[in-house]
Amino acid sequence: MPDPHPRKSIIHPSRLNRDFYHQDVVKLAKAILGKVFVRMDGNKRLSGMIVETEAYLGIPDKAAHTVGGRRTPRNESMWQDGGTLYVYFTYGMHHCMNIVAQQADEPVAVLIRALEPMEGKDEMYTRRKVAKKDRDLCSGPAKLCQAFNISREQDGVDLVTDSKLWIEDHNIKIPNKDIASGSRIGIQYAEEWADKPYRFWIKDHPCVSK
DNA sequence: AGAGTGATCATG
DNA sequence: ATGATCACTCTC
Numbered sequence: 001m002p003d004p005h006p007r008k009s010i011i012h013p014s015r016l017n018r019d020f021y022h023q024d025v026v027k028l029a030k031a032i033l034g035k036v037f038v039r040m041d042g043n044k045r046l047s048g049m050i051v052e053t054e055a056y057l058g059i060p061d062k063a064a065h066t067v068g069g070r071r072t073p074r075n076e077s078m079w080q081d082g083g084t085l086y087v088y089f090t091y092g093m094h095h096c097m098n099i100v101a102q103q104a105d106e107p108v109a110v111l112i113r114a115l116e117p118m119e120g121k122d123e124m125y126t127r128r129k130v131a132k133k134d135r136d137l138c139s140g141p142a143k144l145c146q147a148f149n150i151s152r153e154q155d156g157v158d159l160v161t162d163s164k165l166w167i168e169d170h171n172i173k174i175p176n177k178d179i180a181s182g183s184r185i186g187i188q189y190a191e192e193w194a195d196k197p198y199r200f201w202i203k204d205h206p207c208v209s210k
Numbered sequence: 211a212g213a214g215t216g217a218t219c220a221t222g
Numbered sequence: 223a224t225g226a227t228c229a230c231t232c233t234c
Contacts, residue, residue, distance in 0.1 A: 054229070056229075063229065064229085065229075070219095072218080072219070073218085073219095074217085074218060074219085088217095088218095088229080089216085089217060089218085090216095090217080090218090090227095090228050090229075090230070091214080091215065091216085091217095091228060091230055091231085092214075092215025092216035092217070092228090093214075093215050093216075093230080093231085094215095094228095094230050094231070096229065096230080098229085111229060113229090130231090130232070140230070140231070141229070141230075142230050142231065143230090143231075184229070185229070185230090186228085186229050186230070187229060189227095189228095190229095211233105211234085212232105212233090212234085213231105213232090213233090213234100214230105214231095214232090215228105216228105217227105217228100218226105218227085218228090219225105219226095219227090220224105220225100220226095220227105221223105221224085221225090221226105222223090222224090
């Protein structure tokens with residue numbers, strides 16, 4: 001006999017914990033696809049599902065900001081514990097955000113390249129004047145920072161404990177067959193590291209950056 | 211395909 | 223102090 005009062009299954013979003021971020025950076029870059037990035041903007045929730053990422057492998061990686069063990073005021077967050085947010089400013093106008101992986105003093109991180117906007121789209125359209133469709137809001141690493149109002153102020157925030165920024169698991173499983181990979185964008189200078197397949201995205205998803 | 215834009219860092 | 227660079231985006 002069918003339930004006379006069927007309900008949608010209730011999603012209980014759970015915040016990702018420290019163990020999740022302590023994964024190998026390439027594994028994290030894939031595992032974080034389908035997870036939901038959340039920012040409290042005053043009392044408004046802004047959120048979006050992660051649909052495209054890139055892994056940066058740290059000291060040996062000629063495309064990484066920490067190549068050769070570089071440690072400067074700008075990239076200090078990359079040296080912190082897994083779960084730290086690393087936000088950098090570039091080209092005189094853009095911010096991009098990364099999720100630090102693995103352990104402290106292993107300066108590796110996952111660049112968040114695109115989100116599927118979920119909550120707070122009105123605020124995102126206000127900040128992103130050129131956007132015409134939802135897919136224009138967060139389909140690039142600097143676009144999503146503009147939509148979510150992320151800047152250097154958020155650099156170094158701990159996503160495991162912060163009261164305004166975190167990542168949630170909505171129990172959405174992206175099967176391996178739905179994950180595509182390819183070379184990373186904008187790092188042609190990185191010689192033999194330029195072609196490594198460390199960019200990951202959800203196949204055919206309309207909100208990816210290209 | 212080119213412009214825009216200024217923080218950042220290695221050099222000296 | 224100076225200059226080259228830049229994990230990008232928009233418009234043409």
